[in-house]
Amino acid sequence: MLSLYVIATFGVVVLFSFLTAPRRASVEGFFQGQVAGRAPGLCTLVLSQVTTWIFARSLMNSAILGYYYGAAGTLAYAAYYLSFLSGGYIVGQLRLRGAASVQDWLGARFGTVGQSAYNVVVALRLLSEVFANLLVVGLIFSAVLPEMASAGTLAIVAVAVLGLAYSAWGGLSAALRTDVVQMVLFLAVFGVAFIYLVTQPDFSIVEIATSQGASGARQGWVLLIVALLQVFSYPAHDPVMMDRGFIADRKTTRNSFLHAFWLSALCILAFGVFGIHAANLGAAYEGQLLTTWAGMFPSWVFVALLVSLLVSALSTLDSALSSAARLCVEELRLAPRTLMGGRVVMVVFMILGGALTLWGNTTLFDAVAVSGTASMFLTPVMVAVFVFGWSVPMWAYLTSFGAAILGAAAYFLREVAMVAKVLPDAPKYEQLLVICVFVLLVGFAAVLIGARRVAD
Structure with a gap:
């Protein structure tokens, strides 16, 4: 009976998503998110940013x-x-310099090599x-249907096919409308x-705020330091956030990032309370x-x-697919800038992502740690350019990139003997902290040396 309730309720969400998606698709709407030639408004941008960032993995x-x-x-x-705050700053700096995307800015400074990295x-x-x-x-339905091995x-x-169906129809315009x-x-x-939880007799906000968890708080504080080290570059490597930074006017975009920050943070903290309470x-x-x-x-x-x-998973899937289409079509030019070109890219990414679920790793934070570490090569570069106005040479950029990729690989392969x-x-997580410090030290050293040489 429980499984029927989950399936029925989720079915209603999928139905609403199909009904909300635009009836007619255009190339501009598919890749740029425009509907009837107009950019999305503040409310649409805020809700789209939030729902694509408080995705299922993040909640868990x-x-x-x-x-x-x-x-x-x-x-x-x-x-x-x-x-959202650092991402808003980055988008503002890029638009101030006339760039239409992160790739556009990197291409102007580091050419094809910089963009490719x-x-x-x-x-x-x-x-x-x-x-x-x-x-x-998969984890959800395995939990509610334990008697069914293939649930x-x-x-x-099923979710991959349904999500792909409406995403491939309207692209970014469909993602924006369904996100709301x-x-x-x-x-x-x-x-x-959440209201049910906080009104229970055994719930105490003081105990939640002072909880040490089942394993002690030390690793939590270590992770907090890691997050603060990664957070400047983290949004720059997230195309879902960056794509939404260039489709509306500057004032609307700036406000959308600010409102998305507090709303998404509240949702994440509230969902975390369920784990702390347990x-x-x-x-x-x-x-x-x-x-x-x-x-x-x-x-x-x-x-x-x-x-x-399930709702957050669905909302993230359509946004990830629309960003994948824009990346491969508009930036990499691997497919023609047509509806069919974008749809083919979506199918490929959905198949590859689905295939990875057979890999067997269910540690959800690993993907965040690996991609967040890999993105840190941008921190020294952006600080040098945006904050100090320095010119960063290609070798320094690639050195920072190499250190970040090496660090990400080291964390991913941490159990390999070598x-x-x-x-x-x-x-x-302490290993991750050491890796992050190493990546930043190498990157900033290369950028500092390179910037001085350019100045000389």
Whole structure:
């Protein structure tokens, strides 16, 4: 019966998404998000930014980190949402310099090589978004249909096909319009579950704020430092956020980033409370917390949490696919700038992302850590140019890029014997912190030396 409620409610969300998507598709709407020749307004941009950033993986990450590391863990993940402030700053600087995208700016300074290095990181980011959100879908349906061995796989295929269907019809314009509906539905469904939680006799805001989690708060504070180190460059490698920074006027865009910050941060913190509360009650961790919640809450609250996750997964999938189409068509020119060209790209990314769910890794934070570390090559470059007005030579840019890719690979392969010998003998998040510091030191050293040589 529980599974029927989840499927029926999610079916309604999908139906609304199809009804909201534009009936007629145009090339400009598909790649630039325009509807009837007009740019999206402030409300559309804010809700689209928020719903594509509080995606299913992020909600689960916030809750899981809260469970293990208490308030520090959830706060650490919420710190990534400072990306809206740094992202707004980056977009403002790029538009001030006449750039129409991050690739446009990098191409003017570092040519095709500079663009290619960036595009590799962006493509991996988009692929990880498709993979991670489909993975959460699989985990949800495996939890609600434990008696059906293939439930997770079938759900992944079904959501992939449904999400691809309306995304491929309208591209970015479809993503923007459906994001609004999906965000409103998310806030309504999740809001009901959150109100239930905070009105329970065993809920204490003081205990939530002071919680040490099931494993102690230390690693949560370590992750907070990691997030603060990564947060300046993190939005620049996220094409979903960056694409929305160039489709409206500057004032609307600036305000959308500001409002998206506080709204998304509140959602992430609120969802993290469910994980913290589970740890405070001494509940055993099972199945990415899904099975844990099933035993803690009434069925309708559990259904509300699952539907919240499914809605956020769907909203992120369509945005990731539309950004993938723009990347491959407008930036890489791997396909013609036609509706068919964009749709083919979407199909390819959905297939590749779905295939990665067979990989077997269910550690949701790993994708954030790896892509966030890889993006850090942009931090020294952007600080040098935007803050100090320096000119960064190509070799310094590539040195920073190489250090970031090496760091990301080291964290991803940390359990390989050869890599483990190089990394400190410490918990994985402390290893990640050491890697991030290394990446920034190498990058800033290269940029500083290169900028001085240019000045001379």
